[in-house]
Amino acid sequence: MNPVVHFELPAEDRHRIADFYSRAFGWKTQMLGEEMGNYVVANTGENDEHGRPIMPGTINGGFYQRKADSPEQYPSVVIAVEDIPQSMKLVTEAGGAILGEPMEIPGVGLYVSFCDTEGNRLSMLCPIMS
Numbered sequence: 001m002n003p004v005v006h007f008e009l010p011a012e013d014r015h016r017i018a019d020f021y022s023r024a025f026g027w028k029t030q031m032l033g034e035e036m037g038n039y040v041v042a043n044t045g046e047n048d049e050h051g052r053p054i055m056p057g058t059i060n061g062g063f064y065q066r067k068a069d070s071p072e073q074y075p076s077v078v079i080a081v082e083d084i085p086q087s088m089k090l091v092t093e094a095g096g097a098i099l100g101e102p103m104e105i106p107g108v109g110l111y112v113s114f115c116d117t118e119g120n121r122l123s124m125l126c127p128i129m130s
Contacts, residue, residue: 002087005125006078007061014040017063029063036106038065076113078123084110087124091116 011017018029
């Protein structure tokens, strides 16, 4: 099976959303730079030395900058897969639609978003195994 390993939320103001989740839920956030699209990493629990959650069932996530010209900017879950091209083929064959081309996230893995048959935006990630 391919587990849910991450979540993403769009944000108008990355500082405001980081402050909200830090204050409301105690999440730790890390602001990444322009080279990473000003993404904000959100840790929802304690992590091991590889940045993976220690407590079973816990997933971390992040916040991305909302853009007027990008499609399907909604809360999303990220599903870990072993092979992005094969998984893209399976999504398409099952009636979903791939959104754009896969992109390499440095130090993380290969990533692509898609819509399921109900119009929900999700993403797939083929993580770099360490």
